[in-house]
Amino acid sequence: MDADPKRTVAEHLQSAELLYELGQVPDARAEADAALRLDPLSPDANAMAAACALADNDPDEALVYAGAALAQIPGHRRAMITRGYALADAGRKDEAMQAAASLLDLDRTSWLHHVHYALITRRAGAAQPALDAAWNAVNIAPDQPRTHRVLAAIAEDLGMDDLAKRSRRAAAELDPGLAVEDNVHVMPPEARRVRRRLVDADKDDPRWREKLLGGGDDVPYWRRRTPFHGALGRSVLLGIAVVFAVPALLGSDMDSGVRLFFAVVAVAAWVGWFTVLRRHRRPE
Template structure:
Protein backbone atom coordinates (compact mmCIF):
# COMPACT_ATOMS: atom_id res chain seq x y z
CA UNK A 1 0.00 0.00 0.00
CA UNK A 2 1.32 3.44 -0.93
CA UNK A 3 1.94 6.01 1.76
CA UNK A 4 -0.95 8.38 2.43
CA UNK A 5 0.13 11.66 0.77
CA UNK A 6 -1.80 13.57 3.44
CA UNK A 7 0.42 12.21 6.21
CA UNK A 8 3.90 13.55 6.75
CA UNK A 9 7.00 11.59 7.69
CA UNK A 10 6.77 12.99 11.21
CA UNK A 11 3.15 11.85 11.57
CA UNK A 12 3.94 8.38 10.27
CA UNK A 13 6.87 8.04 12.64
CA UNK A 14 4.79 9.24 15.57
CA UNK A 15 2.29 6.50 14.79
CA UNK A 16 5.09 3.96 14.34
CA UNK A 17 6.57 4.92 17.70
CA UNK A 18 3.27 4.40 19.48
CA UNK A 19 2.68 1.03 17.82
CA UNK A 20 6.25 -0.04 18.56
CA UNK A 21 5.91 0.84 22.24
CA UNK A 22 2.68 -1.19 22.35
CA UNK A 23 4.49 -4.21 20.92
CA UNK A 24 2.65 -4.10 17.59
CA UNK A 25 5.85 -4.48 15.60
CA UNK A 26 4.40 -5.40 12.15
CA UNK A 27 2.11 -2.35 12.23
CA UNK A 28 4.95 -0.14 13.39
CA UNK A 29 7.10 -1.46 10.56
CA UNK A 30 4.35 -0.69 8.05
CA UNK A 31 4.27 2.92 9.25
CA UNK A 32 8.06 3.16 9.10
CA UNK A 33 8.05 1.76 5.57
CA UNK A 34 5.44 4.33 4.58
CA UNK A 35 7.68 7.07 5.96
CA UNK A 36 10.63 5.68 4.01
CA UNK A 37 8.61 5.78 0.81
CA UNK A 38 8.18 9.51 1.38
CA UNK A 39 11.83 10.06 2.32
CA UNK A 40 14.13 7.03 1.89
CA UNK A 41 17.05 8.87 3.50
CA UNK A 42 15.27 10.08 6.62
CA UNK A 43 17.47 8.95 9.54
CA UNK A 44 14.60 8.65 12.02
CA UNK A 45 12.58 6.51 9.61
CA UNK A 46 15.58 4.27 8.93
CA UNK A 47 16.26 3.98 12.65
CA UNK A 48 12.65 3.02 13.33
CA UNK A 49 12.75 0.42 10.55
CA UNK A 50 15.96 -0.92 12.10
CA UNK A 51 14.32 -1.19 15.53
CA UNK A 52 11.34 -3.04 14.03
CA UNK A 53 13.58 -5.44 12.10
CA UNK A 54 15.56 -6.13 15.26
CA UNK A 55 12.40 -6.78 17.28
CA UNK A 56 11.33 -9.19 14.53
CA UNK A 57 14.54 -11.20 14.98
CA UNK A 58 16.27 -9.96 11.81
CA UNK A 59 19.56 -8.41 12.97
CA UNK A 60 21.05 -8.34 9.48
CA UNK A 61 18.24 -6.17 8.13
CA UNK A 62 18.40 -4.05 11.27
CA UNK A 63 22.08 -3.38 10.58
CA UNK A 64 21.28 -2.20 7.06
CA UNK A 65 18.71 0.34 8.24
CA UNK A 66 20.79 1.44 11.22
CA UNK A 67 23.76 1.96 8.89
CA UNK A 68 21.61 4.10 6.59
CA UNK A 69 20.53 6.26 9.52
CA UNK A 70 24.09 6.67 10.79
CA UNK A 71 25.37 7.49 7.31
CA UNK A 72 22.97 10.42 7.22
CA UNK A 73 23.27 11.40 10.89
CA UNK A 74 26.39 10.11 12.67
CA UNK A 75 25.66 9.83 16.36
CA UNK A 76 21.95 9.09 15.86
CA UNK A 77 21.15 7.62 19.28
CA UNK A 78 18.45 5.13 18.33
CA UNK A 79 20.46 3.89 15.36
CA UNK A 80 23.55 3.44 17.53
CA UNK A 81 21.59 1.56 20.18
CA UNK A 82 19.86 -0.67 17.65
CA UNK A 83 23.13 -1.37 15.87
CA UNK A 84 24.69 -2.56 19.12
CA UNK A 85 21.88 -5.02 19.83
CA UNK A 86 21.84 -6.20 16.22
CA UNK A 87 25.56 -6.92 16.24
CA UNK A 88 25.16 -8.90 19.45
CA UNK A 89 22.20 -10.84 18.03
CA UNK A 90 24.22 -11.57 14.88
CA UNK A 91 27.01 -13.07 16.99
CA UNK A 92 29.50 -10.32 16.14
CA UNK A 93 30.69 -10.01 19.73
CA UNK A 94 33.69 -7.70 19.35
CA UNK A 95 31.79 -5.27 17.14
CA UNK A 96 28.87 -5.31 19.56
CA UNK A 97 31.20 -4.44 22.43
CA UNK A 98 32.65 -1.56 20.41
CA UNK A 99 29.17 -0.33 19.52
CA UNK A 100 28.16 -0.44 23.19
CA UNK A 101 31.30 1.46 24.17
CA UNK A 102 30.48 4.14 21.61
CA UNK A 103 27.26 4.85 23.51
CA UNK A 104 29.23 5.72 26.62
CA UNK A 105 31.62 7.83 24.57
CA UNK A 106 28.60 9.72 23.29
CA UNK A 107 27.38 10.52 26.82
CA UNK A 108 28.79 8.90 29.94
CA UNK A 109 26.35 10.77 32.17
CA UNK A 110 23.28 9.16 30.56
CA UNK A 111 21.80 6.41 32.70
CA UNK A 112 19.95 5.17 29.62
CA UNK A 113 23.21 4.70 27.74
CA UNK A 114 24.57 2.68 30.65
CA UNK A 115 21.43 0.52 30.62
CA UNK A 116 21.83 -0.17 26.92
CA UNK A 117 25.55 -0.78 27.31
CA UNK A 118 24.77 -3.32 30.03
CA UNK A 119 22.11 -5.13 28.01
CA UNK A 120 24.11 -5.15 24.77
CA UNK A 121 27.21 -6.53 26.47
CA UNK A 122 25.00 -9.04 28.26
CA UNK A 123 23.78 -10.27 24.87
CA UNK A 124 27.36 -10.35 23.63
CA UNK A 125 28.29 -12.63 26.52
CA UNK A 126 30.42 -10.20 28.54
CA UNK A 127 29.02 -10.72 32.02
CA UNK A 128 31.24 -8.53 34.20
CA UNK A 129 31.12 -5.39 32.01
CA UNK A 130 27.35 -5.80 31.81
CA UNK A 131 27.04 -6.03 35.59
CA UNK A 132 29.33 -3.03 36.12
CA UNK A 133 27.36 -0.93 33.65
CA UNK A 134 24.06 -1.90 35.25
CA UNK A 135 25.39 -0.79 38.64
CA UNK A 136 26.57 2.48 37.08
CA UNK A 137 23.08 3.04 35.69
CA UNK A 138 21.55 2.48 39.12
CA UNK A 139 24.04 4.87 40.72
CA UNK A 140 23.32 7.52 38.09
CA UNK A 141 19.54 7.19 38.36
CA UNK A 142 18.46 5.33 41.50
CA UNK A 143 14.93 6.69 41.06
CA UNK A 144 14.49 5.10 37.61
CA UNK A 145 12.79 1.66 37.67
CA UNK A 146 14.45 0.66 34.39
CA UNK A 147 17.92 0.83 35.88
CA UNK A 148 16.92 -1.61 38.61
CA UNK A 149 15.20 -3.89 36.10
CA UNK A 150 18.29 -4.00 33.93
CA UNK A 151 20.40 -4.87 36.96
CA UNK A 152 17.90 -7.57 37.95
CA UNK A 153 17.96 -9.12 34.48
CA UNK A 154 21.75 -9.29 34.41
CA UNK A 155 22.03 -10.49 38.00
CA UNK A 156 19.56 -13.27 37.24
CA UNK A 157 21.64 -14.34 34.24
CA UNK A 158 24.68 -14.57 36.51
CA UNK A 159 22.88 -16.60 39.14
CA UNK A 160 22.94 -13.73 41.64
CA UNK A 161 19.43 -14.44 42.85
CA UNK A 162 19.52 -12.23 45.96
CA UNK A 163 20.64 -9.20 43.96
CA UNK A 164 18.03 -9.93 41.29
CA UNK A 165 15.27 -10.09 43.91
CA UNK A 166 16.39 -6.88 45.59
CA UNK A 167 16.57 -5.08 42.26
CA UNK A 168 13.12 -6.27 41.21
CA UNK A 169 11.76 -5.17 44.57
CA UNK A 170 13.35 -1.74 44.15
CA UNK A 171 11.84 -1.41 40.67
CA UNK A 172 8.44 -2.47 41.98
CA UNK A 173 8.62 0.12 44.77
CA UNK A 174 9.41 2.84 42.24
CA UNK A 175 6.87 1.66 39.66
CA UNK A 176 4.21 -0.61 41.21
CA UNK A 177 2.26 -0.78 37.96
CA UNK A 178 5.19 -2.21 36.02
CA UNK A 179 6.14 -4.95 38.44
CA UNK A 180 3.65 -7.47 37.06
CA UNK A 181 5.05 -7.06 33.56
CA UNK A 182 8.72 -7.23 34.45
CA UNK A 183 9.84 -8.89 31.22
CA UNK A 184 8.14 -6.20 29.15
CA UNK A 185 9.62 -3.38 31.20
CA UNK A 186 13.10 -3.61 29.69
CA UNK A 187 13.94 -1.13 26.92
CA UNK A 188 12.06 -1.91 23.69
CA UNK A 189 15.34 -2.56 21.88
CA UNK A 190 16.03 -5.42 24.29
CA UNK A 191 12.77 -7.18 23.45
CA UNK A 192 12.10 -9.62 20.64
CA UNK A 193 8.93 -10.89 19.03
CA UNK A 194 8.26 -14.39 20.32
CA UNK A 195 8.31 -16.90 17.47
CA UNK A 196 6.16 -19.96 17.31
CA UNK A 197 8.07 -23.07 16.29
CA UNK A 198 6.33 -22.97 12.91
CA UNK A 199 8.12 -20.38 10.79
CA UNK A 200 5.23 -19.28 8.55
CA UNK A 201 1.77 -18.10 9.51
CA UNK A 202 -1.07 -19.62 7.54
CA UNK A 203 -2.12 -16.19 6.24
CA UNK A 204 1.41 -15.25 5.17
CA UNK A 205 1.60 -15.02 1.35
CA UNK A 206 5.25 -16.13 1.56
CA UNK A 207 4.48 -19.30 3.51
CA UNK A 208 5.81 -21.62 0.81
CA UNK A 209 9.13 -19.78 0.73
CA UNK A 210 9.44 -19.71 4.52
CA UNK A 211 8.60 -23.37 5.01
CA UNK A 212 11.42 -24.37 2.70
CA UNK A 213 13.87 -21.72 3.89
CA UNK A 214 17.08 -22.59 5.67
CA UNK A 215 17.84 -25.71 3.67
CA UNK A 216 16.21 -29.13 3.72
CA UNK A 217 16.47 -29.55 7.49
CA UNK A 218 16.62 -25.87 8.41
CA UNK A 219 12.97 -24.86 8.40
CA UNK A 220 9.49 -26.10 9.20
CA UNK A 221 9.56 -28.59 6.31
CA UNK A 222 12.77 -30.14 7.59
CA UNK A 223 11.39 -30.43 11.10
CA UNK A 224 8.30 -32.17 9.75
CA UNK A 225 10.46 -34.65 7.82
CA UNK A 226 12.60 -35.40 10.87
CA UNK A 227 9.54 -35.85 13.07
CA UNK A 228 7.95 -38.16 10.51
CA UNK A 229 11.10 -40.27 10.27
CA UNK A 230 11.29 -40.52 14.05
CA UNK A 231 7.71 -41.76 14.31
CA UNK A 232 7.92 -44.15 11.34
CA UNK A 233 11.07 -45.85 12.63
CA UNK A 234 10.08 -45.76 16.31
CA UNK A 235 6.85 -47.73 15.81
CA UNK A 236 8.44 -50.95 14.48
CA UNK A 237 11.33 -50.59 16.92
CA UNK A 238 8.90 -50.55 19.84
CA UNK A 239 6.12 -52.82 18.59
CA UNK A 240 7.86 -55.14 16.15
CA UNK A 241 8.21 -58.06 18.54
CA UNK A 242 8.42 -60.53 15.68
CA UNK A 243 11.31 -58.74 14.00
CA UNK A 244 14.94 -59.77 14.12
CA UNK A 245 16.85 -58.13 16.96
CA UNK A 246 19.33 -56.49 14.60
CA UNK A 247 16.54 -54.96 12.52
CA UNK A 248 14.80 -53.58 15.60
CA UNK A 249 18.09 -52.11 16.78
CA UNK A 250 18.55 -50.45 13.39
CA UNK A 251 15.04 -48.96 13.47
CA UNK A 252 15.61 -47.74 17.03
CA UNK A 253 18.92 -46.10 16.08
CA UNK A 254 17.37 -44.28 13.11
CA UNK A 255 14.42 -43.14 15.25
CA UNK A 256 16.74 -41.87 17.98
CA UNK A 257 18.87 -39.98 15.46
CA UNK A 258 15.76 -38.39 13.93
CA UNK A 259 14.50 -37.35 17.37
CA UNK A 260 17.86 -35.79 18.23
CA UNK A 261 17.89 -33.96 14.91
CA UNK A 262 14.35 -32.72 15.41
CA UNK A 263 15.05 -31.35 18.89
CA UNK A 264 18.33 -29.79 17.74
CA UNK A 265 16.75 -27.96 14.81
CA UNK A 266 13.74 -26.93 16.88
CA UNK A 267 15.95 -25.47 19.59
CA UNK A 268 18.08 -23.62 17.05
CA UNK A 269 15.03 -22.00 15.49
CA UNK A 270 13.50 -20.91 18.77
CA UNK A 271 14.57 -17.50 19.97
CA UNK A 272 15.11 -17.43 23.72
CA UNK A 273 14.22 -13.78 24.11
Protein backbone atom coordinates (compact mmCIF):
# COMPACT_ATOMS: atom_id res chain seq x y z
CA MET A 1 0.00 0.00 0.00
CA ASP A 2 1.43 3.37 -1.04
CA ALA A 3 1.26 6.13 1.50
CA ASP A 4 -1.70 8.37 0.70
CA PRO A 5 -0.52 12.00 0.97
CA LYS A 6 -4.04 12.94 2.02
CA ARG A 7 -3.94 10.64 5.05
CA THR A 8 -1.93 11.30 8.18
CA VAL A 9 0.17 8.90 10.22
CA ALA A 10 -2.56 8.83 12.85
CA GLU A 11 -5.19 7.88 10.27
CA HIS A 12 -3.07 5.04 8.90
CA LEU A 13 -2.45 3.78 12.43
CA GLN A 14 -6.13 3.99 13.29
CA SER A 15 -6.91 1.75 10.32
CA ALA A 16 -4.02 -0.55 11.22
CA GLU A 17 -5.29 -0.89 14.78
CA LEU A 18 -8.77 -1.87 13.64
CA LEU A 19 -7.48 -4.39 11.10
CA TYR A 20 -5.04 -5.83 13.64
CA GLU A 21 -7.79 -6.33 16.21
CA LEU A 22 -9.87 -8.10 13.56
CA GLY A 23 -6.99 -10.45 12.77
CA GLN A 24 -6.36 -9.04 9.29
CA VAL A 25 -2.63 -8.88 9.85
CA PRO A 26 -1.38 -8.34 6.25
CA ASP A 27 -3.72 -5.37 5.78
CA ALA A 28 -2.76 -3.98 9.17
CA ARG A 29 0.91 -4.30 8.24
CA ALA A 30 0.29 -2.45 4.97
CA GLU A 31 -1.25 0.43 6.91
CA ALA A 32 1.65 0.44 9.37
CA ASP A 33 4.15 0.48 6.50
CA ALA A 34 2.29 3.40 4.94
CA ALA A 35 2.55 5.26 8.25
CA LEU A 36 6.27 4.51 8.44
CA ARG A 37 6.81 5.93 4.97
CA LEU A 38 5.34 9.19 6.23
CA ASP A 39 7.27 9.12 9.51
CA PRO A 40 9.97 6.41 9.79
CA LEU A 41 10.73 7.39 13.39
CA SER A 42 7.15 7.24 14.66
CA PRO A 43 7.17 5.11 17.84
CA ASP A 44 3.54 4.11 17.37
CA ALA A 45 4.06 3.11 13.73
CA ASN A 46 7.15 1.08 14.59
CA ALA A 47 5.33 -0.58 17.47
CA MET A 48 2.41 -1.49 15.21
CA ALA A 49 4.78 -2.89 12.59
CA ALA A 50 6.42 -4.93 15.36
CA ALA A 51 3.07 -6.31 16.48
CA CYS A 52 2.18 -7.29 12.90
CA ALA A 53 5.55 -8.96 12.36
CA LEU A 54 5.11 -10.89 15.59
CA ALA A 55 1.62 -12.03 14.60
CA ASP A 56 3.09 -13.19 11.29
CA ASN A 57 5.60 -15.43 13.12
CA ASP A 58 8.65 -13.22 12.55
CA PRO A 59 9.99 -12.43 16.04
CA ASP A 60 13.34 -11.18 14.73
CA GLU A 61 11.71 -8.49 12.61
CA ALA A 62 9.38 -7.69 15.49
CA LEU A 63 12.38 -7.07 17.73
CA VAL A 64 13.85 -4.63 15.20
CA TYR A 65 10.68 -2.53 15.03
CA ALA A 66 10.06 -2.74 18.77
CA GLY A 67 13.63 -1.60 19.38
CA ALA A 68 13.10 1.38 17.08
CA ALA A 69 9.99 2.38 19.02
CA LEU A 70 11.69 1.96 22.40
CA ALA A 71 14.64 4.04 21.20
CA GLN A 72 12.22 6.95 20.88
CA ILE A 73 10.07 6.21 23.94
CA PRO A 74 11.72 3.74 26.39
CA GLY A 75 8.42 3.11 28.17
CA HIS A 76 6.28 2.56 25.07
CA ARG A 77 3.79 -0.03 26.31
CA ARG A 78 2.97 -1.80 23.06
CA ALA A 79 6.63 -1.99 22.09
CA MET A 80 7.55 -3.41 25.49
CA ILE A 81 4.78 -6.01 25.31
CA THR A 82 5.64 -7.01 21.76
CA ARG A 83 9.32 -7.24 22.60
CA GLY A 84 8.56 -9.65 25.44
CA TYR A 85 6.56 -11.99 23.22
CA ALA A 86 9.13 -11.75 20.43
CA LEU A 87 11.98 -12.69 22.75
CA ALA A 88 9.99 -15.69 23.98
CA ASP A 89 9.14 -16.76 20.42
CA ALA A 90 12.80 -16.40 19.44
CA GLY A 91 13.83 -18.74 22.25
CA ARG A 92 15.62 -16.03 24.24
CA LYS A 93 13.95 -17.12 27.46
CA ASP A 94 15.98 -15.21 30.04
CA GLU A 95 15.58 -11.95 28.14
CA ALA A 96 11.87 -12.65 27.73
CA MET A 97 11.50 -13.09 31.48
CA GLN A 98 13.29 -9.79 32.06
CA ALA A 99 11.10 -8.04 29.48
CA ALA A 100 7.99 -9.42 31.17
CA ALA A 101 9.22 -8.22 34.56
CA SER A 102 9.75 -4.74 33.13
CA LEU A 103 6.02 -4.59 32.36
CA LEU A 104 5.21 -5.06 36.04
CA ASP A 105 7.82 -2.48 36.96
CA LEU A 106 6.02 -0.09 34.63
CA ASP A 107 2.64 -0.58 36.34
CA ARG A 108 1.92 -3.33 38.86
CA THR A 109 -1.69 -2.23 39.24
CA SER A 110 -2.55 -2.98 35.61
CA TRP A 111 -4.38 -6.27 35.13
CA LEU A 112 -3.38 -6.16 31.47
CA HIS A 113 0.30 -6.07 32.38
CA HIS A 114 -0.17 -9.10 34.63
CA VAL A 115 -1.95 -10.89 31.77
CA HIS A 116 0.93 -10.22 29.40
CA TYR A 117 3.46 -11.17 32.06
CA ALA A 118 1.66 -14.49 32.51
CA LEU A 119 1.51 -15.27 28.80
CA ILE A 120 5.08 -14.17 28.04
CA THR A 121 6.60 -16.10 30.93
CA ARG A 122 4.61 -19.20 30.01
CA ARG A 123 5.90 -18.96 26.44
CA ALA A 124 9.37 -18.67 27.93
CA GLY A 125 8.83 -21.95 29.78
CA ALA A 126 8.05 -20.69 33.28
CA ALA A 127 5.10 -22.36 34.99
CA GLN A 128 4.59 -21.00 38.50
CA PRO A 129 5.33 -17.32 37.67
CA ALA A 130 2.84 -17.50 34.81
CA LEU A 131 0.16 -19.03 37.02
CA ASP A 132 0.79 -16.51 39.80
CA ALA A 133 0.54 -13.59 37.38
CA ALA A 134 -2.70 -14.93 35.92
CA TRP A 135 -4.16 -15.18 39.43
CA ASN A 136 -2.97 -11.63 40.16
CA ALA A 137 -4.76 -10.40 37.04
CA VAL A 138 -7.99 -12.06 38.23
CA ASN A 139 -7.62 -10.56 41.70
CA ILE A 140 -7.01 -7.08 40.27
CA ALA A 141 -9.90 -7.26 37.79
CA PRO A 142 -12.32 -10.02 38.85
CA ASP A 143 -15.08 -8.51 36.70
CA GLN A 144 -12.95 -8.65 33.53
CA PRO A 145 -13.69 -11.86 31.58
CA ARG A 146 -10.34 -11.79 29.82
CA THR A 147 -8.45 -12.28 33.07
CA HIS A 148 -10.41 -15.46 33.73
CA ARG A 149 -9.85 -16.70 30.18
CA VAL A 150 -6.11 -16.16 30.45
CA LEU A 151 -6.07 -18.00 33.77
CA ALA A 152 -8.00 -20.80 32.06
CA ALA A 153 -5.47 -20.93 29.22
CA ILE A 154 -2.50 -21.03 31.60
CA ALA A 155 -4.15 -23.65 33.81
CA GLU A 156 -5.06 -25.82 30.83
CA ASP A 157 -1.51 -25.58 29.52
CA LEU A 158 -0.26 -26.77 32.91
CA GLY A 159 -2.71 -29.67 33.03
CA MET A 160 -4.90 -28.10 35.73
CA ASP A 161 -8.16 -29.01 34.04
CA ASP A 162 -10.50 -28.29 36.97
CA LEU A 163 -9.15 -24.77 37.39
CA ALA A 164 -9.35 -24.22 33.64
CA LYS A 165 -13.02 -25.26 33.56
CA ARG A 166 -13.93 -23.08 36.54
CA SER A 167 -12.16 -20.10 35.02
CA ARG A 168 -13.91 -20.54 31.67
CA ARG A 169 -17.28 -20.75 33.44
CA ALA A 170 -16.49 -17.58 35.38
CA ALA A 171 -15.62 -15.78 32.15
CA ALA A 172 -18.81 -17.02 30.49
CA GLU A 173 -20.89 -15.76 33.41
CA LEU A 174 -19.31 -12.32 33.07
CA ASP A 175 -19.78 -12.29 29.29
CA PRO A 176 -22.44 -14.78 28.11
CA GLY A 177 -21.53 -13.97 24.51
CA LEU A 178 -18.22 -15.79 24.87
CA ALA A 179 -18.08 -19.36 23.64
CA VAL A 180 -17.03 -21.51 26.59
CA GLU A 181 -14.54 -23.51 24.53
CA ASP A 182 -13.13 -20.59 22.53
CA ASN A 183 -9.87 -19.42 24.08
CA VAL A 184 -8.13 -18.13 20.96
CA HIS A 185 -10.12 -15.01 20.17
CA VAL A 186 -10.20 -13.71 23.73
CA MET A 187 -6.43 -13.79 24.04
CA PRO A 188 -4.67 -10.42 23.69
CA PRO A 189 -3.79 -9.78 20.04
CA GLU A 190 -0.08 -9.97 20.87
CA ALA A 191 -0.56 -13.58 21.94
CA ARG A 192 -2.16 -14.64 18.66
CA ARG A 193 -0.24 -15.93 15.67
CA VAL A 194 -1.13 -16.32 12.03
CA ARG A 195 -1.21 -20.04 11.29
CA ARG A 196 1.41 -21.00 8.74
CA ARG A 197 0.08 -23.00 5.80
CA LEU A 198 2.42 -25.10 3.71
CA VAL A 199 -0.19 -25.66 1.00
CA ASP A 200 -2.61 -22.91 0.03
CA ALA A 201 -5.76 -25.03 0.00
CA ASP A 202 -8.82 -24.18 2.08
CA LYS A 203 -11.27 -26.89 3.05
CA ASP A 204 -13.90 -25.15 0.89
CA ASP A 205 -11.55 -24.83 -2.08
CA PRO A 206 -12.91 -27.04 -4.92
CA ARG A 207 -9.31 -27.65 -6.03
CA TRP A 208 -8.04 -28.74 -2.61
CA ARG A 209 -7.55 -32.35 -3.71
CA GLU A 210 -5.36 -31.56 -6.70
CA LYS A 211 -3.38 -28.98 -4.70
CA LEU A 212 -2.64 -31.57 -2.05
CA LEU A 213 -2.33 -34.69 -4.20
CA GLY A 214 -1.44 -33.21 -7.59
CA GLY A 215 -3.20 -33.61 -10.92
CA GLY A 216 -6.00 -31.55 -12.41
CA ASP A 217 -7.16 -30.91 -15.93
CA ASP A 218 -4.54 -28.24 -16.49
CA VAL A 219 -1.71 -30.69 -15.73
CA PRO A 220 -0.36 -32.73 -18.67
CA TYR A 221 -1.31 -36.41 -18.70
CA TRP A 222 2.21 -37.68 -18.09
CA ARG A 223 2.49 -35.45 -15.04
CA ARG A 224 -0.90 -36.49 -13.66
CA ARG A 225 0.33 -40.06 -13.65
CA THR A 226 3.25 -39.15 -11.39
CA PRO A 227 2.22 -40.34 -7.91
CA PHE A 228 4.41 -37.78 -6.16
CA HIS A 229 3.32 -34.69 -8.06
CA GLY A 230 1.28 -33.26 -5.18
CA ALA A 231 2.49 -31.78 -1.91
CA LEU A 232 1.42 -34.89 0.00
CA GLY A 233 3.37 -37.20 -2.30
CA ARG A 234 6.50 -35.09 -2.03
CA SER A 235 6.18 -35.15 1.75
CA VAL A 236 5.95 -38.95 1.64
CA LEU A 237 9.13 -39.13 -0.43
CA LEU A 238 10.94 -36.83 1.96
CA GLY A 239 9.72 -38.85 4.93
CA ILE A 240 10.96 -42.10 3.39
CA ALA A 241 14.35 -40.52 2.78
CA VAL A 242 14.68 -39.39 6.38
CA VAL A 243 13.40 -42.66 7.89
CA PHE A 244 15.85 -44.76 5.91
CA ALA A 245 18.77 -42.33 6.23
CA VAL A 246 18.80 -42.33 10.04
CA PRO A 247 19.52 -46.07 10.53
CA ALA A 248 21.88 -46.04 7.56
CA LEU A 249 23.97 -43.35 9.22
CA LEU A 250 23.59 -44.24 12.89
CA GLY A 251 22.93 -47.98 12.88
CA SER A 252 26.46 -49.04 13.82
CA ASP A 253 25.18 -52.33 15.27
CA MET A 254 23.38 -53.29 12.06
CA ASP A 255 24.73 -55.67 9.46
CA SER A 256 26.63 -53.84 6.73
CA GLY A 257 24.37 -55.27 4.03
CA VAL A 258 21.25 -53.99 5.80
CA ARG A 259 22.81 -50.57 6.29
CA LEU A 260 23.73 -50.48 2.61
CA PHE A 261 20.13 -51.32 1.68
CA PHE A 262 18.81 -48.53 3.90
CA ALA A 263 21.34 -46.12 2.40
CA VAL A 264 20.34 -47.02 -1.17
CA VAL A 265 16.65 -46.52 -0.40
CA ALA A 266 17.36 -43.19 1.33
CA VAL A 267 19.46 -41.92 -1.57
CA ALA A 268 16.83 -43.04 -4.09
CA ALA A 269 14.12 -41.24 -2.13
CA TRP A 270 16.24 -38.08 -1.87
CA VAL A 271 16.93 -38.14 -5.61
CA GLY A 272 13.26 -38.77 -6.34
CA TRP A 273 12.17 -35.94 -4.06
CA PHE A 274 14.63 -33.50 -5.61
CA THR A 275 13.73 -34.54 -9.16
CA VAL A 276 9.99 -34.26 -8.57
CA LEU A 277 10.45 -30.92 -6.85
CA ARG A 278 12.45 -29.54 -9.77
CA ARG A 279 10.40 -30.94 -12.64
CA HIS A 280 6.86 -31.14 -11.39
CA ARG A 281 6.40 -28.44 -8.85
CA ARG A 282 4.08 -25.61 -9.70
CA PRO A 283 2.73 -22.80 -7.47
CA GLU A 284 0.30 -24.11 -4.88
